[in-house]
Amino acid sequence: MSLVKVENLSISYGAKTVLSQVSLSIEPGEIVTIVGPNGSGKTSLLRSIIGAVKPSQGRVTQRSDLRVGYVPQRLHIDPTLPMTVARFLRLPTRVAPEAIDEALAQAGVPDLAAAQMSRLSGGQFQRVLLARALIDKPHLLLLDEATQGLDQPGSAAFYSQIEKVRRETGCTVLMISHELHVVMSASDRVICLNGHVCCEGTPEVVASAPEYRALFGSGTMGALALYRHDHDHTHDHDHRHENTEAAE
């Protein structure tokens, strides 16, 4: 059964419609990535799934027992608010100290429990956000451009952490990303959004779709092909050759 079902979703802020007639569903175990230009409604879609924006039309339904872990785009903690990492992970529900250690280890930052949030580096901060999202053992992990502000190696490391988490916990991942080459290698399915669903499918299908090329050009295609060559030992895709040809 689908974890999340979005049916004919439209979202408007005042007179401005950011999403119209979006339908999609998220199935257990997959990594789905949403790509799209700025202002294409990616964040609004994610926020409607967590219930932070009300649809103007259509509906969003979650599987009844669904636990969601959410990593926001950016989180500003006011410097006047003292907060240790451990305390942050216990918001809003208290959890056992072992659960905190486990979540931090899963997120790749095992020794940070006693640190002040304000002292963390950008990469550490994002991983602590990931740990907080993981602490409830979510069925579905939602990430909204979680690597914003990280450098290239930092974000590559972050995404490989996400893949590791998925392997270890089997949780489903729905993420928004701007980093097309990373996205394409890590995702099972890509949804290209621009106010509506332009196209969706496996990374290869989306990358060769005319709608996608119209938005992102074909300039990224070379990089994509290169990247997939580098990592073809970790993936088992029948249509890899087609894709390479398409790229060339």
Place this chain on the structure above:
Amino acid sequence: MMLDDFMMRATLAGIGVALAAAPLGCFVVWRRMAYFGDATAHAAILGVALSLALSISVFAGALVIALLMALTVNLLTGRGYAMDTLLGVLAHSALAFGLVAVSFLSGIRIDLMAYLFGDILAVSRTDLAVIWGGAALVVALIAWRWSALLTATLNEDLAHASGLEPKREQLILTLSLAITVAVAIKVVGVLLIAALLIIPAAAARPLSRTPEGMALVAAGIGSVSALVGLRAAYILDTPAGPSIVCVAALIFAALSIVGSLRTSAQ
């Protein structure tokens, strides 16, 4: 008995307000809503005028108007004007309307100064009961919603994802603020209520590692300020409310210096 002594009643009143103001003040500081306290307090003057005109209790009048003010601000935020502009308009017009309303109250001689600067030495047993009742209610409300309030303060989307409703948490804060203002009017007066909210919380920051720690330290600093300030006012024959705020400000200055020395030593 001990409540017969006006100094004892004043001290207990000051401590009661300080205890309610501490956790609430922390949220006011964390959420950057210092002006919100001001606006609610200024509106309370209108409430005082109305309750004198209608011969109802000052506490009730101030509470109702402070509450209306807080709800209005809640409602109007995010609709065009920046928050500080909105609060500036509402706070100062409420104060002005209050002062004008007071002038219509012919026949009743009211000491407006007592409400602007507070008259803690005139606190009666009934006042004391109202102050401690209100303070207990505020502390209970905030303790009950503590984790939810903290989550919503950090990030509204995180709160949504955890199944919380940030708007409702904001309402709890707004409500607590109105109650605190209403009970504190007699103690420190309208002009200094915001000071009692913000200064102890800000002073507690350098000593705190967790939000809970900060609220407790703020409560301690607030209580010490009330004790020492009242004592100083008695000895030096200075106005009581402002003396309490002066002590809090001195503690803030001292702790800030200690805090920055500690940071630069690391």
